[in-house]
Structures are given as structure tokens and as C-alpha cells.
Amino acid sequence: MGNCKEYSPEAIGEDQKILFYVAMPLIAFGMGGHMTSWNIFMTEQFSGEEDNLDEGTFWRFFCSVLAVIIVTFVAVLGLPYVKPWSLRFGIPAICTLVATLLFLSGSCSYKYFKPMGSPLTVFFRVFVAAFSNLFYRTPKDSKQLFEIDNPQLYSVPHTRSLRCLDKAAIVIPTKPLEEQAKNTWRLCTVTEVEETKTIIRMIPVWMTFILCGVVSAIGFTYFIEQLDHLNPKVGRLKVPTVALLWFYEQAQNQCV
Template identity: 55%
Template sequence: MWTDLLAAYAMWMTMAYLTDAWKLNLKHAAAIVNLFWGIVAIMPVGLQFVVDTFMGYYWMVLLSSFSYIAGLGFLSMLTPPDLAAATATCSAYDPECIGQGQKILFFTALALIAVGFSGHLVSVPQFMADQDSHSNHRDSMLCHLFISFTVIHVPIAGAFAIYYIKPWSMRYGIPAICTLVATLIFLTGSCSYRTYRPYGSPLTVLFRVFVASASKIFQKHPRDSSHLYERRDDYYLIPHTRRLRCLDKAAIILATQPLQQQENNSWRLCRVTEVEETKSVLCMIPICMTLILIGVVSSIGTSFCIEQATHMNHEVGA
């Protein structure tokens, strides 16, 4: 967790790196930075599906950690002074010294760091909760105290230290080394961690409802909703609603096939509860769309505010 904070500080300085080292204009640099943080915000949805369906939280922690190490390592190596000999370019921080290979390496590094950042957001909190639920009260208290100490003090130390670290290779290299050390420490406890097999993703239910309703697009809705398929013995039931009735076709029982045969194919027949869950998710989309304005405002903090703070006069009263 504390290495994630260091890596986040390093990535917040990317705006200054693009404008100072690469000499990009404000709009071009802000577009790159906002695209990166936008991918970081969206990618957890897909990674959560991968975790719940295939990998589990332990392997996602490892995968995202190695992706973090590779991405930060690439960023630390692609500065003009470090790659001048390999790319046959000059070593100054000028646009002429930024070769095509450095640009490819830079965007590759951003993609790897986005996977690492999003993967840790998805896996680390839940993985810690799985370990904490099986530990005693004293160990839990010590763990929370240690986490609180690092979460409070590491950002403060990083905020002061990052200003005095001038070489860009060091600003990205130190988080890469810290992430490598933290990953190796994490691996030492692999034999004692409690892991669980993936139990399936809720997104699979949405996909099944879409596929089942599309396969019965020419079927007529029954007049009585009680004729739709539902397992009455289940303890979790959602009553039928009349909104988005096109999705109700996923729960239509075909008269041409035995019911047991249809129940065995969950991609052709879904429960009313599953259909109603899908309807609820779709009804939340307009609410989520309103958060776009919040994203526009928050993007100023990682672009314009960083640039403003970098070039302002730091002397009080000057």
C-alpha cells in the first residue's frame, strides 16, 4: 500500500515531466495525463471481472505488482540522458532528443502502470480483508495501526522528498525499486495466505440476460408474469417489475422444450430475479453519466494544478 502511494506521487508528476522534459504544450500534456487517469478509473471494472471469473485476488495482486515494476522501470529508463547511447540521440531534455523508441516505451509504460494501479485497487483491499477475517483481534489491531502509520507518514515524506529529487530517472526509479522490494516481501508470505477460488462475476449474469433475451426476441410476453421462470425455493427473490420489458424475454419458458433441458442452459433461460438485477444496473446508467462532470473537475487537479504549482514562485511573500 505504501509503494502505491509513492507510485501515485510519481505519476502525479507526469504532467510536469511532459511539459518540462518533453516540452509539450499544456493541452497535449493534459490530454495524455487525463487519458491515463481515465483508463485507471475504467479498467477496474474489467479487472474485477477477470478476478471473479479466472484469477482470484492473490494472483491479481502479483500480476498488478509486476506490471507496476515494469511500467515504472520503463519510465525511469526512457529519459533522454539514460537512453541517449541506445537510441543514438542527444542527452538533453529537448524535443529533438525524444526518439520514436522513447515514445513507444513511454506509452507502453503508461499502459503497464494503469494495469498495476487498477489491479491493486481491485485486489489489495479485498485480499487484506480475507486475511484479516481469519486473524485474532490483537493481530488485526497491530495491522491496522501499521497501515495507518504508513498511510499518514509516507505521503508526507514523499511530498517533501519528491521536490528535492531532480533527475526524472530517480523520481520514477525509486518507486520502481520500492515496489520490487514490497513484492518480494509479499512473496515471502505466500505459503501462509488464505486464498479462495473465483466464485464467478456478477457481470456474467448481465451477459446471460442479454443473450437469453436476444435469442427469444420473437417470443411474445406472457400475460401473467407468474408464468415467467423463477425458482421459488430460493431465499433471495426480487419481484417482477414492468420496466424494460424487453429483458423479460430472457425468463420466458419455451413450450417446445422440456423445462429441465432449458434450466440446464443458463444462457437461454434466466430467472426473474436475474432479469430484475440487470434492469437495476441499466437504470443506474443515467446516474453514473452525471458523474462525468465530476471527472472533468477532478482532472484539473492532475493537470493544470500540477503545472501551476510547478511554475509558481515558491517564496512566501515574494
């Protein structure tokens, strides 16, 4: 903020602390959105063009990946030698702004797909339907459960685990089937029930990855302590500590 040109510890006031603690969650929020949506976005843009990829498209994709790698290496190895902190933060900020403008400039040529619904909606519908049919007896024959008989639709065979959720596919004999099928919150197909069972079975597997996430997050949370203890020298060459930390984190992620 221009109140201290020497960047001494006394220059860190309340305004700088507020900006820092506001920027940290914003960066985490932005990275989370970027990492989760990037692969899906690229898949949508190249969907239906696997057989029509010409040499120009391949080279554009190759050059974009190569540019990302080169820019990352230049930033990691070059920015530590920039002394003024205003330039250290200014250069990435300008690059981010330029990248955002380039991304928005192609918004007219991107492929857009209508939302097809969320898998969580089916997950909750199965629980609501199972609870609404709680007092009905589940038939012993799984063929009596509701399922759309269409060979062109994706279907999952019935399993005997978590049979309490099978109540979501019970057809009430006192009501017309067409009327029940219209209310998807009271009647679900066997496929939807089995997909919900699959999600529930995966919860223990997901919980085992918590420890892996903790190990992977160490490089992003305790990086200050790591910078204080890492040896930046490789023979007579002194590698910037930021670059050394980056290589350490990449190796750590590969091990995880």
C-alpha cells in the same frame, strides 16, 4: 542513459521519449489494477474473521496504514530536495521493487477463493435468452415466469419496467422445465432479469459521473501547467511544488 550529466533539454532524445511514453500508460494500467483489486483483496483476507480479530491483528493493520501515510509524506516532502534525477527515480523504483517482493513473499499465507463467475455473464445471458424468446408472448401474470423457489437463495421481486427483458424468463410450455432450466442461455430466473434491469437503470447515473471524472482527472493530466502557476511559498517557507501539487490534488478529490 548517461549521455548528459547536466540534464539539459538537449539531453532528451528519442530513447528518453520512448521510455517516457511507454512508462505513462504502464503506470496508469498498474494504478487501475491496484485501485480496483485492493479493497476486494483486503475484504477476502479478513472475511470470516470479524469476530476473531485480536489485538495483534488490529495493531498490524494500524501500523500498515500509518506506514503508508508516513511514507507518502516523506516521499512528497523529501524527494523534491534530492537533486540527481537518477536518485529521484531510483528511490521510488527500489521501494516499489521491495514492496512487490514483500507482497509476493506472503503469497503462501493468503486466502484463495475459487472464481464464482462474472456478473457480466448473467448480464449477457439475459439478453441472449430474451432474444431467443423474442417471438413468444410474455405472460401477464409474473408468477408464470421462471424462478427458483428456494427461501435460502437471494431473490428480487418482479418489476414492470423494461418488460422486454422478461422474455428471458419465459417458460416454453412445449418443452420440459428441467430441460429448459439446464440451458441457462435460453432460460433465466426473474432475479437474474431484475438484476440486469438494475444495471441498465444505473447507466444514466454512471454517465452523470463522467463530468466528475473529468474534473478529478485534471490534477493528473495538467500537473505540469499547475506546477508552473502554483505559488510554492507559505510565508517565508518555500514548499516543494510537488508537495503543493499533492495537497492540491487531495483537496480536489475530497471536493469531487
